[in-house]
Amino acid sequence: MVEKRPLLDFITHAVLIVGALVIAFPLYVTFVASTLSLEEIMTVPMPLLPGGHFIENYSQVLLGGSTTGSKAAVLDMLINSTVMALAVPLGKTTISILSSFAIVYFRFPLRNFFFWMIFVTLMLPVEVRIIPTFKVMADLGLLNTYAGLTLPLIASATATFLFRQFFMTIPDELAEAARIDGAGPMRFFWDVVLPLSKTTMAALFVIQFIYGWNQYLWPLLITSDESMYTVVIGIKRMIVGGDSANEWNLIMATAMLAMLPPAAVVLLMQKWFVKGLVETEK
Amino acid sequence: MRFKALTATLFAAGLLGSATAQAQTEIQWWHSMGGALGEALNGLATKFNASQQEYKVVPVYKGQYPESMTAAIAAFRAGNAPHILQVFEVGTATMMAAKGAIVPVAKVMTDAKEPFDPKAYLPTVAGYYSDIQGNMLSLPFNSSTALFYIDRNKFKAAGLPPVPPKTWKELISVAEKLKAAGQDCVYTSGWPAWVHVENFSAWHNVPIGTKQNGMGGVDTEFKINSPLHVRHVTMLGDMVKKGLFTYAGRTNQADSKFQSGECAMATISAGALAGTIKAGKTDWELSFLPYHDDVKGAPQNSIIGGASLWVMGGKKPAEYKGVAKFLSFLSQPEIQMEWHTTTGYVPITKAAYELTRKSGFYDKNPGRDMAVRQLTLNAPTENSKGLRFGNYVQGREVIEEEMEAVFAGKKDAKTAMNDAVTRGNLILRKFQAANK
Amino acid sequence: MEKRVVFRSAWLPYLLLAPQLAITIVFFFWPAGQAVWYSFQLQDAFGLHSEFVGFDNFTALFKDPHYLESFKTTAVFSVSVAGLGIAISLLLATMADRVVRGALAYKTVLIWPYAVAAAVAGVLWAFMFAPSIGIVTYVLKGLGVDWNWIIKGDQAMLLIIIASVWKQISYNFLFFLAGLQSIPKSLIEAAAIDGAGPARRFWTIVLPLLSPTAFFLLVVNIVYAFFETFGVIDATTQGGPAQATQILVYKVYHDGVKSADIGGSSAQSVILMIIVIALTVVQFRFIERKVQY
DSSP, X not given: OOSOOHHHHHHHHHHXXXXXXXXXXXXXXXXXXXXXOHHHHHSSSOOSSOOSOHHHHHHHHHHHOOSSSOOOOHHHHHHHHHHHHHHXXXXXXXXXXXXXXXXXXXXXXXXXXXXXXXXXXXXXXXGGGHHHHHHHHHHTTOTTSHHHHXXXXXXXXXXXXXXXXXXXXXXXXXXXXXXXXXXXXXXXXXXXXXXXXXXXXXXHHHHHHHHHHTOOHHHHHHOOSGGGOOHHHHHHHHOOSSGGGSXXXXXXXXXXXXXXXXXXXXXXXXXXXXXXXXXXXX | OHHHHHHHHHHHHHHHHHOOOOSSEEEEEEEOOOHHHHHHXXXXXXXXXXXXXXXXXXXXXXXXXXXXXXXXXXXXXXXOOOSEEEEEGGGHHHHHHOXXXXXXXXXXXXXXXXXXXXXXXXXXXXXHTBOTTOOBOSEEEEEEOEEEEEEHHHHHHTTOOSOOOOBHHHHHHHHHHHHHTTOSEEEEESSHHIIIIIIHHHHTTXXXXXXXXXXXXXXXXXXXXXXXXXXXXXXXXXXXXXXXXXXXXXXXXXXXXXXTTOEEEEEEEGGGHHHHHHHOOOOEEEEOOOBOTTXXXXXXXXXXXXXXEEEESSOOHHHHHHHHHHHHHHHSHHHHHHHHHXXXXXXXXXXXXXXXXXXXXXXXXXXXXXXXXXXXXSOOOTTTSOOOOTTHHHHHHHHHHHHHHHHTTSSOHHHHHHHHHHHHHHHHHHHHHHTO | OOOSSOBOOSXXXXXXXXXXXXXXXXXXXXXXXXXXXXXXXXXXTTSSOEEEOTTHHHHHHHHOHHHHHHHHHHHHHHHHHXXXXXXXXXXHHHHHHXXXXXXXXXXXXXXXXXXXXXXXXXXXXXXXXXTTTOHHXXXXXXXXXXXXXXXXXXXXXXXXXXXXXHHXXXXXXXXXXXHHHTSOHHHHHHHHHXXXXXXXXXXXXXXXXXXXXXXXXXXXXXXXXXXXXXXXXXHTTXXXXXXXXXXXXXXXXXXXXXXXXXXXXXXXXXXXXXXXHHHHHHHHHHHHHHHHO
């Protein structure tokens, strides 16, 4: 602190507390609603203290889904979400670390062309090419499969860029030393590049885990089979009608379950998360 | 290489996810029945599955009507459509035009040598789902019509006689009194286009579109900007402004508003009765839709809504046999009666109607034959036997958007209905071009 | 920038690139090509027959006032989301940069929304603002506000803006905080010695130094509002009422998936691709400049 200003300190904390409360309020309401009975939620205004239906609501959604909308069990959805949230970062890291290694450490014909091919994908988010991508998935028979859920999402230029940028910072001396020792490129990759990339990989993992877990449009399109729903889709499928027709207690319990794993990852791996976020976007 | 192992695992996992082995022949049935209706529907499937060993009908809730239809279209394009698809009435023209995608119900039944008589169905219902030659293309399942519900408790609380108003004029005067007595939501309505344009037109015997509301050909045009339509929408807009009409949304959101006891009056589907009874929060009474008493020929008869079951193409013969068996099962008078009495949907065969009447159900439950009576109030005219517009899922949405603009006070009713016609006709032309 | 030391192999780099390229071609180039191809066609819903119609889909789009309206909606929405999101997070980050006590607690709460899926964020806010049972609606009604976003377009727009900003605050906050922490303390101290108060220091030193971050966030936030808010909208307003919240991406989805108008939707995709390419070029030029710093 440059100088002491009690009033300013007070304002600072006041702003932060108000900000934190406003940000946290929806999360709190969600938690409270997930512990109430439907009748309690329907009373206007709904109570703002947790109720006694925690176990009841959570066991209902985990094992049996909602009773009026989709009946798919949220437990299965959580498994699907986990598969997706793990496969996306693993796949992405694998293919992009290899391709950026090729681009940085080799000179070969068409190198720039390939680089641009990858770069261009930055410009085409899945949202703008949903219909044809869906068609392609259908042609390949990948609807309602884990491969279909994840493969289109693991190609992305951001990870390739991140690794490329990081490889540029690896001192040339290391590669030179490896060459003098007679080590081939793959030896160098395994023994030097990979260990050095650990933090970058961890950072990427956190970001991509959340990205994979929170996917919405893509799973919405290609999962028509209830057993393949991810938990985010499951919530949407539980919403059947107007305000009062929805089993809000169950929807909110599912929302809590959908939020916790990525939140846990973010909070537990905060350091890498921040690093990953700030670096991927550079 | 590591990535190879990884992709291999991914693929293997994918294959495991999609493979299903079943001893019985499974029949996928995609539907849009949530809540109490969904329970009744699952009940039908369970009953059928228990009645025989060979086939297993698997009902899957795919979201609301438009969602399950688009899901099925996408699935068809991808080659994995369900066997049976519940399609709402406005999707009829689109399904009919998709000759390669569907198998006419009449053909499914003949091929499987299941007895089937289209004449057994109520004519207003069967006509809606048959082609010009009279072949039934889909099986009517949950047919309803829009009805007028009131909650007598609310009337009594406001010191009003608990009698449903008959005309819109009466409705407005009752609404004002309810509002004055502190009732927050006085009147609500589901399905704005279905209730206030489609049923409204039939009920007042005015056309929705040319060519017998599109039944006579795809070169049809909308006629919903007539003075009467404009007048009605203007009236609704004024009601919103005065707080006499609480708009709830484009589909069945109003059902729960009435069922939960929030609103005193509602124009919603006859099928909402199941949920109304299950909720048990209202002293409900059903009656005919209100009408404008200065319009000649009103009330005429209302038209159906709800959905029918379409059989999708590209399946194995054995599966079609199962489908046919299931459809026969659904057509039995006893099953029909059960569905009708538990849900409030219309009994769609004459036999089921007779059976229900003879059972004394209507004597014990006055008002429960209201939907059938309203549908058959008069012999249907060209304006009131139904409608068939291509891409009407989109067309109806356009009408709803324009109505919403009026309710939001953004447009006057005349401009909105003119815009609805212009935009709606563009959609009709596109359909005509794509289905030459 | 190029590496001085490189390896040589006639086949290895291609092999290393193969998986990435295969996926890029199959899931990017092929579908994008098809989108372009479909945009010149008229198809029925089930894809049973199709016909080449040239630029008909495009001309129809630009004659459709609702498509043009959708551009306006998108602009209002993305500018609001980016503007509000950046302003609020800048305020919070500046404050958080000042505090020592409780910094971790504040930070933890403020980054939580990043972990929430857009669709879930939509559901949460829709629930709190639900016209008849929402807790916020209850408060608003008490204040005399007639809150019903089911019918009121501007309220629906407000709802999706709030939900989208809420979700994006964490991201902006972290970037601003990183930016603030990289400003040399000596600069601030020097200004303080010269007698500049905190407000003056913020405007004359901090803000100019943060402007590259702010500009970067502006682009990112606009891209976010363009595409990643799909879940928020689909879980709440679904583009309604009367298309008041139908942003371009939602319209592509709506027309293509819900209305099964493949040609029209693909034409919109093509237009959207052009917009994204333009945005990316802006972003890329900026990144290049930043790298040279």
